[in-house]
Amino acid sequence: MLDLVAPVQGRVAFYDLSRKQESFADAVVRGLSCKPKRIPSHFLYDAQGSALFDRICDLPEYYPTRTEMKILADHAAEITRHIGPEATLIELGSGSSVKVRLLLDAMTAPSAYVPIDVSGEHLLAAAEALAADYPRLAVAAICADYSDTFPLPETPGRGRQVAFFPGSTIGNLEPADAEPFLAGWARSGVDMVVGVDLVKSRDILEPAYDDAQGVTAAFSLNLLARANRELGADFDLSAFAHRSRWNEARSRIEIGIQSLKAQTVRVAGRSVHFAAGERIETERSYKYPVASFQAMARRAGYRPEAVWVDPNQLFSVHYLKAGPV
Numbered sequence: 571m572l573d574l575v576a577p578v579q580g581r582v583a584f585y586d587l588s589r590k591q592e593s594f595a596d597a598v599v600r601g602l603s604c605k606p607k608r609i610p611s612h613f614l615y616d617a618q619g620s621a622l623f624d625r626i627c628d629l630p631e632y633y634p635t636r637t638e639m640k641i642l643a644d645h646a647a648e649i650t651r652h653i654g655p656e657a658t659l660i661e662l663g664s665g666s667s668v669k670v671r672l673l674l675d676a677m678t679a680p681s682a683y684v685p686i687d688v689s690g691e692h693l694l695a696a697a698e699a700l701a702a703d704y705p706r707l708a709v710a711a712i713c714a715d716y717s718d719t720f721p722l723p724e725t726p727g728r729g730r731q732v733a734f735f736p737g738s739t740i741g742n743l744e745p746a747d748a749e750p751f752l753a754g755w756a757r758s759g760v761d762m763v764v765g766v767d768l769v770k771s772r773d774i775l776e777p778a779y780d781d782a783q784g785v786t787a788a789f790s791l792n793l794l795a796r797a798n799r800e801l802g803a804d805f806d807l808s809a810f811a812h813r814s815r816w817n818e819a820r821s822r823i824e825i826g827i828q829s830l831k832a833q834t835v836r837v838a839g840r841s842v843h844f845a846a847g848e849r850i851e852t853e854r855s856y857k858y859p860v861a862s863f864q865a866m867a868r869r870a871g872y873r874p875e876a877v878w879v880d881p882n883q884l885f886s887v888h889y890l891k892a893g894p895v
């Protein structure tokens with residue numbers, strides 16, 4: 571269990587575990603000396619990045635958010651029957667805590683909500699807004715990378731503990747990491763409601779990750795802007811471009827930042843050389859057919875109890891049951 575001396579801000583107990591993560595400076599210095607260059611995707615979500623991601627979710631090309639919301643809204647009664655009364659919802663990568671309201675509104679006497687996110691300010695603001703709207707709910711926010719291992723705070727209520735992992739964020743994990751990640755939650759006896767993007771045609775997938783308004787490009791390039799802000803780097807953002815492509819063989823969208831010319835950049839007191847056309851890999855977004863995701867969940871120790879898919883077969887929401895059959 572987490573130390574309960576965490577500061578309580580208003581109605582929200584706030585646990586800051588962010589110091590335990592690799593710092594942005596260390597990740598950038600290490601990642602830019604790798605071949606290929608690579609920066610872990612969770613560093614995209616500083617305050618600016620989180621705000622840009624919220625805008626991505628509203629883009630016409632980015633179908634996952636509205637499709638998943640519709641699935642959650644249409645099937646809330648059924649999903650929350652699986653969750654049961656007096657449950658604690660633990661949201662992994664909670665962002666603005668918008669989707670969870672669809673479940674909370676349909677749940678019977680939800681006891682507690684535990685949002686987990688890397689972006690501390692955004693997390694606290696979202697948790698406080700939610701606590702104000704749900705006065706009977708205990709809210710304990712954890713600033714951490716949801717894929718790290720840490721104890722959960724003690725929460726009231728006699729119902730199940732259920733992890734809510736929407737948005738197909740599980741697709742941002744390598745499959746080799748996604749399975750042990752699921753296994754960790756299954757072993758803790760925590761059920762899971764997880765949103766998983768489905769495999770579909772390139773014509774739908776590629777625009778979703780390279781929209782006409784350039785919001786996704788701004789989201790990617792914010793990583794370099796963040797390095798300028800926080801690490802005193804001198805990236806010229808006009809000399810780099812957002813790139814994304816669907817890799818059908820690997821069932822993933824590959825996102826990166828490409829150097830438009832040969833150039834040397836100062837980052838955290840070091841010189842980093844970029845060849846013309848060289849990329850920094852920033853994100854991968856895996857897509858899973860229903861059957862292969864369920865097979866992975868079974869290998870991880872979960873029992874896939876139900877799955878809901880929209881009529882256009884764009885997106886899936888799974889209920890995974892932990893514990894013995």
Ligand code: AVI
Nearest residue numbers: 626737738739742779786855
């Ligand atoms: C957060 N995650 C599920 C998004 C995705 O679709 O992989 C991140 C994203 N990156 C660019 N657009 C969306």
